[in-house]
Amino acid sequence: xxxxxxxxxxxxxxxxxxxxxxxxxxxxxxxxxxxxxxxxxxxxxxxxxxxxxxxxxxxxxxxxxxxxxxxxxxxxxxxxxxxxxxxxxxxxxxxxxxxxxxxxxxxxxxxxxxxxxxxxxxxxxxxxxxxxxxxxxxxxxxxxxxxxxxxxxxxxxxxxxxxxxxxxxxxxxxxxxxxxxxxxxxxxxxxxxxxxxxxxxxxxxxxxxxxxxxxxxxxxxxxxxxxxxxxxxxxxxxxxxxxxxxxxxxxxxxxxxxxxxxxxxxxxxxxxxxxxxxxxxxxxxxxxxxxxxxxxxxxxxxxxxxxxxxxxxxxxxxxxxxxxxxxxxxxxxxxxxxxxxxxxxxxxxxxxxxxxxxxxxxxxxxxxxxxxxxxxxxxxxxxxxxxxxxxxxxxxxxxxxxxxxxxxxxxxxxxxxxxxxxxxxxxxxxxxxxxxxxxxxxxxxxxxxxxxxxxxxxxxxxxxxxxxxxxxxxxxxxxxxxxxxxxxxxxxxxxxxxxxxxxxxxxxxxxxxxxxxxxxxxxxxxxxxxxxxxxxxxxxxxxxxx
Amino acid sequence: xxxxxxxxxxxxxxxxxxxxxxxxxxxxxxxxxxxxxxxxxxxxxxxxxxxxxxxxxxxxxxxxxxxxxxxxxxxxxxxxxxxxxxxxxxxxxxxxxxxxxxxxxxxxxxxxxxxxxxxxxxxxxxxxxxxxxxxxxxxxxxxxxxxxxxxxxxxxxxxxxxxxxxxxxxxxxxxxxxxxxxxxxxxxxxxxxxxxxxxxxxxxxxxxxxxxxxxxxxxxxxxxxxxxxxxxxxxxxxxxxxxxxxxxxxxxxxxxxxxxxxxxxxxxxxxxxxxxxxxxxxxxxxxxxxxxxxxxxxxxxxxxxxxxxxxxxxxxxxxxxxxxxxxxxxxxxxxxxxxxxxxxxxxxxxxxxxxxxxxxxxxxxxxxx
Numbered sequence: 001x002x003x004x005x006x007x008x009x010x011x012x013x014x015x016x017x018x019x020x021x022x023x024x025x026x027x028x029x030x031x032x033x034x035x036x037x038x039x040x041x042x043x044x045x046x047x048x049x050x051x052x053x054x055x056x057x058x059x060x061x062x063x064x065x066x067x068x069x070x071x072x073x074x075x076x077x078x079x080x081x082x083x084x085x086x087x088x089x090x091x092x093x094x095x096x097x098x099x100x101x102x103x104x105x106x107x108x109x110x111x112x113x114x115x116x117x118x119x120x121x122x123x124x125x126x127x128x129x130x131x132x133x134x135x136x137x138x139x140x141x142x143x144x145x146x147x148x149x150x151x152x153x154x155x156x157x158x159x160x161x162x163x164x165x166x167x168x169x170x171x172x173x174x175x176x177x178x179x180x181x182x183x184x185x186x187x188x189x190x191x192x193x194x195x196x197x198x199x200x201x202x203x204x205x206x207x208x209x210x211x212x213x214x215x216x217x218x219x220x221x222x223x224x225x226x227x228x229x230x231x232x233x234x235x236x237x238x239x240x241x242x243x244x245x246x247x248x249x250x251x252x253x254x255x256x257x258x259x260x261x262x263x264x265x266x267x268x269x270x271x272x273x274x275x276x277x278x279x280x281x282x283x284x285x286x287x288x289x290x291x292x293x294x295x296x297x298x299x300x301x302x303x304x305x306x307x308x309x310x311x312x313x314x315x316x317x318x319x320x321x322x323x324x325x326x327x328x329x330x331x332x333x334x335x336x337x338x339x340x341x342x343x344x345x346x347x348x349x350x351x352x353x354x355x356x357x358x359x360x361x362x363x364x365x366x367x368x369x370x371x372x373x374x375x376x377x378x379x380x381x382x383x384x385x386x387x388x389x390x391x392x393x394x395x396x397x398x399x400x401x402x403x404x405x406x407x408x409x410x411x412x413x414x415x416x417x418x419x420x421x422x423x424x425x426x427x428x429x430x431x432x433x434x435x436x437x438x439x440x441x442x443x444x445x446x447x448x449x450x451x452x453x454x455x456x457x458x459x460x461x462x463x464x465x466x467x468x469x470x471x472x473x474x475x476x477x478x479x480x481x482x483x484x485x486x487x488x489x490x491x492x493x494x495x496x497x498x499x500x501x502x503x504x505x506x507x508x509x510x511x512x513x514x515x516x517x518x519x520x521x522x523x524x525x526x527x528x529x530x531x532x533x534x535x536x537x538x539x540x541x542x543x544x545x546x
Numbered sequence: 547x548x549x550x551x552x553x554x555x556x557x558x559x560x561x562x563x564x565x566x567x568x569x570x571x572x573x574x575x576x577x578x579x580x581x582x583x584x585x586x587x588x589x590x591x592x593x594x595x596x597x598x599x600x601x602x603x604x605x606x607x608x609x610x611x612x613x614x615x616x617x618x619x620x621x622x623x624x625x626x627x628x629x630x631x632x633x634x635x636x637x638x639x640x641x642x643x644x645x646x647x648x649x650x651x652x653x654x655x656x657x658x659x660x661x662x663x664x665x666x667x668x669x670x671x672x673x674x675x676x677x678x679x680x681x682x683x684x685x686x687x688x689x690x691x692x693x694x695x696x697x698x699x700x701x702x703x704x705x706x707x708x709x710x711x712x713x714x715x716x717x718x719x720x721x722x723x724x725x726x727x728x729x730x731x732x733x734x735x736x737x738x739x740x741x742x743x744x745x746x747x748x749x750x751x752x753x754x755x756x757x758x759x760x761x762x763x764x765x766x767x768x769x770x771x772x773x774x775x776x777x778x779x780x781x782x783x784x785x786x787x788x789x790x791x792x793x794x795x796x797x798x799x800x801x802x803x804x805x806x807x808x809x810x811x812x813x814x815x816x817x818x819x820x821x822x823x824x825x826x827x828x829x830x831x832x833x834x835x836x837x838x839x840x841x842x843x844x845x846x847x848x849x850x851x852x853x854x855x856x857x858x859x860x861x862x863x864x865x866x867x868x869x870x871x872x873x874x875x876x877x878x879x880x881x882x883x884x885x886x887x888x889x890x891x892x893x894x895x896x897x898x899x900x901x902x903x904x905x906x907x908x909x910x911x912x913x914x915x
Contacts, residue, residue: 102697105690106621114622114690157694158620 001098001168001289002321003043007110009091010066012038019348024317025335028325030343031375036325039343040172040293043323046092046120047170047291048190049151049163056122056151062144064122065090070144077141087132087144089123096168098289106157118155118166125150167288169194171280173273174295188257188264188272191279194290208251212243269300274309281316291321298328310334329371337362342374342428349427358420373424376410378431380544381421386525387486388413391435393529394537395545422452425461433462433544440469440484464544474511476518487517487524489538502531550722550766552707552730556797557787557890558778558854561731562586565705566593568729569605575700579607582709586852590705606699610710611673617695618680618717619671625686626679627661632669634676641672677713684720696724706852707732722765730766731773735791735886736851737879770795776890777801778854782809783889783896786910789873790886805856805894811914812906813859813897821914827857827897830888836861847884850891859897860888867900870908 007018013035030036045051051059062070069088076085093110095117105116124132128148135145153161171191193201215221225240257264259275267275277297283290294313298306310331313322326332332340338359340351351359351370362370373379380395382388388411395404395411404411414421418434425432434452438445442465446453449463470483470492482488491499491513500507503524507513517524528535555561569577579590587609594601601607608616611634623631642654642663654662656678664675671679684691702721704710707730710718721728776784776797784799813821821827822842829844838844838861845853862870866885869877877885889896897914906913 102694105694107624108620112624114687156621157617158623159616 001096001101003094003168003291004097005093005095006039006043006046007091007093007095008039008042009093010069010088011042011064011090011092012066014038014042014346015066015068017346019341020350021321021323022339023321025313025339026321026323027332027335027340028323028343029327029332029340029371029374030325031327034343035346036343037174037295040174040295040323040325042092043094043291044170044172044293046094046118046153047163047166047168048172049120049153050172060122060146060149060151062146065144074141074143077136078139084136087124087148089121091119091121093117093119094166094168101167103159104155104157106155108154108156108158115156118153118161120151120153122149122151124148168291169283169288170291170293171276171283172293172295173276173280173297174293188276188279189252189255191276191283192257193252194288195279195283204255205251208254215243270302270305273297273300274305274312277309278312278316281312281320283320289319289321291323294322294324296325296327298326298331303330306330307334327371327375332371337370340370344374344428344430349424354423354427358423361417361420362424370424372410372412373421373430373432374428376430377408378410378433379421379425380404380409380411380433380435381418382411382413382435383415383418383437384413384521386521387435389522389525389529390486390490390537391541391544393531393535394541397535397537398542398545419448422461426458429460431460433464435541435544436463436465437482437485437489438465438467438469439482440471442467442469462544464540466538466540472511474514476515481514481518486538487521488514490528490535491517493536493538498533498536502533502535503527548765548767549725550728550730552732552766552768553772554768554770554795555731555733555773556776556795557733557736557886558776558784559773559797560777561733561773562589562593562705562852563597564773565703565729565731566590566597569701569703570594570598570602572604572701575604576698577605577701577703578613578699579605579703579705580610580613581705582610583706583852584609586706589852610704610714611676614676614680614717615671617698618683618691619676621694622683622687622690626683627664629661629669631665631671633671634673635666635670636673639674641674674712677717681713681716681720692720692724695721696726699726701727701729703729703731705731706736708734708737719764728766735787735794735883737883774798775800778893779890780804780808780894782910783892786810786896787886787890789910790869790877790882790889801893803894807857808894810889810896810898810911812900812902812908812911813914814901815899816901817915818859818899821859821897825857825859825895825897827859827895828855828891829859829861830891831861832863832884847888851887853891854893855891856893857895857897858888858892859899860885862898862900870898870900870911871905873909 002023003021005018005020008014009016013033017035017039019039028036028039041051045056049056051064065088073085073088076082091110095109095115096104097116101116104118105114107114109115109117109119124145125148128145132145132148135141153163153166155161155165171194196204221241228239228241259267259271264272264275277292277294280290280292297309301309306328313324314335324331324335338352342349342351351362354362380391382391391411392404395409396402399407412421418436422432422434424430434449436445445465450456452458452461452463466484466489470488472481472483474481474483491510494502496507496510496513499513503513503517504527505513505516507516553561553564555564565579569579579594581587581590587607590607591601594605594607615631615634619631640651640653642659643651644654644659644662645652656663664679665671680691709732718728718730774795774797776787776799778801779787779799780801780803781799784797788794788796807825818839822829822839826842828850829838829842830847830850831838831844832847834846850858862885863881865875865877865881868875869882869885898911902908902913
């Protein structure tokens with residue numbers, strides 16, 4: 001039993017969003033504020049009815065709604081000639097597949113076609129029509145009339161259900177801890193309870209009840225009650241001390257989880273995370289499936305603990321569906337880049353949708369650079385370290401000495417793999433500039449980037465290179481010197497005198513300096529980077545920075 | 547083996563108990579127990595609890611209409627009708643009247659006025675159109691409705707199957723063709739209600755429903771022998787009930803308990819009060835129009851279905867008296883069923899109010915005083 005797809009409408013930062021999930025591990029990668037946590041939260045909410053560990057019914061606020069939608073709605077009612085809109089609603093639709101789910105099949109879904117699943121709608125309740133009418137007539141709608149809203153769960157078979165009936169249970173493991181009144185952690189109690197078979201749950205609650213009754217039967221308590229009864233002349237009625245036998249799930253809120261004799265919420269956050277995950281992984285029930293929602297495990301785990309957690313997940317994730325949000329390349333890499341879902345501007349891209357070659361290329365790669373491209377606002381792709389330094393410096397010169405990364409522009413050296421990165425950039429619709437040498441063959445270069453130039457040019461991708469093919473007589477080691485790389489171009493625009501001054505050398509001939517720069521690329525680039533004198537940059541680098 | 551079984555049972559032969567025991571035998575799979583009336587649904591639940599203390603997880607008890615609504619209409623409703631259906635309205639007689647032409651009703655057609663044909667103005671589906679809607683939905687979705695149901699329930703057991711008619715039977719036919727194991731129990735003699743009055747399958751309504759299953763295209767195994775022992779009524783009552791339906795297999799009584807007032811009694815109207823005082827029978831009448839003794843409990847024949855009393859006192863109609871005197875005289879099918887139900891409610895004694903005069907020798911009866 002798995003969740004195949006989740007559709008979210010008007011919930012927090014998502015006006016309309018849908019994400020497809022695979023069996024096993026799914027890794028959600030995205031920048032801060034991209035909505036990773038919101039996705040986990042929404043799924044958990046739809047499956048359990050819990051928001052921050054409390055029941056949604058008591059937690060309804062206008063802030064759950066997408067801000068833009070609320071503004072549009074309020075504005076539409078205020079506008080004299082605008083078309084007024086009805087009160088907006090939140091929809092979280094969960095598409096499932098697996099055995100024994102026939103009951104959840106039907107066409108009551110946004111696709112209007114036979115499918116299997118459930119949805120949660122937080123919508124205006126028809127019972128309040130007249131109150132709402134009054135409100136609208138008076139023109140007093142400043143925000144969503146949340147007091148007239150209620151959450152409703154329905155299966156795709158139009159059957160009103162409660163989250164309890166949903167056979168997929170979710171365990172939400174995050175850094176925050178939500179506690180019951182007695183301090184015990186909401187989620188750990190839930191995870192433990194969901195591991196229990198019905199018989200065991202009954203046994204616990206019975207044992208708990210017996211314990212309370214035994215307490216009441218204690219002689220000391222009875223004596224005290226007799227005394228209270230005789231002395232309390234508050235009313236005609238019988239006054240006595242008793243334990244609370246009324247609440248339904250008393251044992252859950254009263255029992256505490258201990259780890260090596262220490263209350264669960266007193267142990268370290270990292271350890272809590274590991275224990276919760278392991279418990280959730282241990283969930284084995286025939287008729288139910290378990291979805292583990294793991295929020296940024298790297299946040300409170302040391303490297304070795306994180307390693308331990310990931311190994312545990314990898315070893316036990318069989319038959320489990322896991323959704324991990326992260327911005328740690330380590331996590332992404334370890335759990336397998338194939339399961340990576342990139343979250344970008346309200347959409348998702350899966351690494352597995354990339355061409356097989358590109359995918360396997362990135363899988364072999366450290367993973368670090370992929371995430372950099374995903375997480376930055378703009379990227380400048382360069383060939384090597386020296387290009388990186390020079391481009392950074394050029395950027396700083398143009399932008400009041402600010403490093404590009406401070407503006408969330410990442411300069412990434414990609415070696416010869418420009419096209420692979422461009423494939424991802426295209427999928428992500430990410431603004432990217434490529435800074436490349438023409439290597440004395442502009443035509444070949446244009447051929448290489450033909451998919452990004454002229455009539456095929458993409459507005460988010462700029463290919464920057466020098467259109468001039470320079471040449472000269474210099475040969476090094478019997479080979480013709482390449483006049484069309486960064487260093488000779490730098491020398492060309494700065495001139496011999498200025499260049500030696502920047503590099504702090506005393507070369508008197510151009511060829512001599514070419515030789516020196518070629519064999520000391522990084523050294524030269526560092527000198528440029530640290531230069532206090534004015535450096536002139538080739539136009540194509542300036543183009544890339546633009 | 548045949549997946550579908552029909553058991554024709556006599557009144558008091560323990561239909562419901564039989565069905566419940568059959569259902570409780572299955573520990574694997576999911577079983578749906580359904581029946582037409584809410585009273586009988588409650589009876590089934592009560593029986594399950596009597597035998598098993600609680601309703602097992604794999605057994606669901608649901609009325610026929612609620613089954614049709616939940617699994618027939620709602621899942622694939624979108625294929626036929628977009629608006630939200632607000633529930634069900636019980637109708638007697640054909641629903642969806644457009645207007646009257648010289649006191650004769652003209653109905654909304656399905657094709658032209660789809661919504662008005664099936665629904666009230668506030669979008670409740672007419673009970674007589676409910677099974678029709680389900681069949682249409684199944685057609686439109688190329689069998690999704692039945693396919694889905696067959697993946698939810700492994701067994702569907704239907705009690706009081708004689709209450710079904712019209713499109714209900716079309717829906718039954720669909721069930722027979724799928725992999726669900728069905729067990730139908732009913733007493734065609736007790737067909738006082740039917741779920742609808744549509745023209746579809748009219749010839750199979752009421753006691754003739756048994757013939758529906760003789761249709762060779764329907765794959766069902768009919769059994770008229772298993773449930774013929776009447777555990778409830780004393781032999782005198784059982785015999786009288788057999789005479790109402792001579793075409794059926796005779797039920798035999800195994801209630802040999804004697805209370806001192808056992809059998810069928812003719813009671814003169816003048817001594818009704820005294821009779822009521824002495825034996826406290828349940829008064830049974832054809833309809834609310836019949837005036838009964840206010841100091842004692844009264845029920846309509848239809849209402850009493852599925853219930854059991856030690857003694858009953860019947861306010862008969864004229865045709866019934868005529869039949870009592872001469873079994874060959876005409877008695878309409880519905881009336882026949884109603885009297886069959888009324889008589890077979892009693893364990894020990896049936897009183898029939900009749901100023902018999904000299905007619906003291908009516909077959910199977912004894913006069914009171």
